[in-house]
Amino acid sequence: MSNKLSSSVPTDREVVLGILNNSEEALNKLYLGYYPMVLQFILNNSGDEDDAKDVYQESIIVLYNKIKSGNFELSSKLKTYIYSVSRRIWLKKLSQMGKKTGNLADFEDVVAVEVDLEVHEEKDRQFEKMQSALVHLGEPCKTIIQDFYINNLSMQDISEKFGYTNTDNAKTQKYKCLQRLKKLFFQV
Structure with missing residues (x-):
């Protein structure tokens, strides 16, 4: 078969x-x-x-x-x-x-199917909140977060793209951006 x-x-x-x-x-x-x-x-x-x-x-x-x-x-x-x-x-x-x-x-x-729909609607709401938080995040944070988590760029690629002297500096910046994103996400 x-x-x-x-x-x-x-x-x-x-x-x-x-x-x-x-x-x-x-x-x-x-x-x-x-x-x-x-x-x-x-x-x-x-x-x-x-x-x-x-x-x-x-x-x-x-x-x-x-x-x-x-x-x-x-x-x-x-x-x-x-x-x-x-x-x-x-x-x-x-x-x-x-x-x-x-x-x-x-x-x-x-x-x-109420529970399944509630889960689906909750995911939609969370996604919208994240989109909104990303918009308010500003540059370069928005692009760094998108490049790393959505476009799957390596820290090396991000480091070169933004002109950081090394990947540690890029990681530090990404960490700061994530902290700001979390703050914005929970405010929205």
């Missing part, structure tokens, strides 16, 4: 293993496999195609983070999990827009 995924909807196990192994093919199959179901749900419940794309994208991120965190247990079908996450996200958006959510045209299977 080849280890290429079949052209139909992949099995739940294939998707989970694919995501754990950073397989782009598994993610693509996931997008193709379950998007029509979410699109149908959103269209039947006061939404349009753009809403469906946004909700589906967010649901896949929730699933992806859940699998990567290592505590994903397939207690339900992936289809049900994705549907449940999408449904909760859409219900929340509808209520934020002040629309009634009384009689939803619904799919029978739904699982509880």
Whole structure:
């Protein structure tokens, strides 16, 4: 048996293993496999195609983070999990827009996903706080932090880029920048 995924909807196990192994093919199959179901749900419940794309994208991120965190247990079908996450996200958006959510045209299977969504939303908030803190950090700190933690530059590269006499001076500067970033992060 080849280890290429079949052209139909992949099995739940294939998707989970694919995501754990950073397989782009598994993610693509996931997008193709379950998007029509979410699109149908959103269209039947006061939404349009753009809403469906946004909700589906967010649901896949929730699933992806859940699998990567290592505590994903397939207690339900992936289809049900994705549907449940999408449904909760859409219900929340509808209520934020002040629309009634009384009689939803619904799919029978739904699982509880509140905790997963809370974790996802908390990560989003933390990311936004970090972005804001970085903006307020100013130069050269912002670039040093980004070069080291995001662009994976070595202290040697950073030292040369900023004209420090040696890597120890660059490390000291990075340490000071991190202290300032922490202060800003907890103020935001």
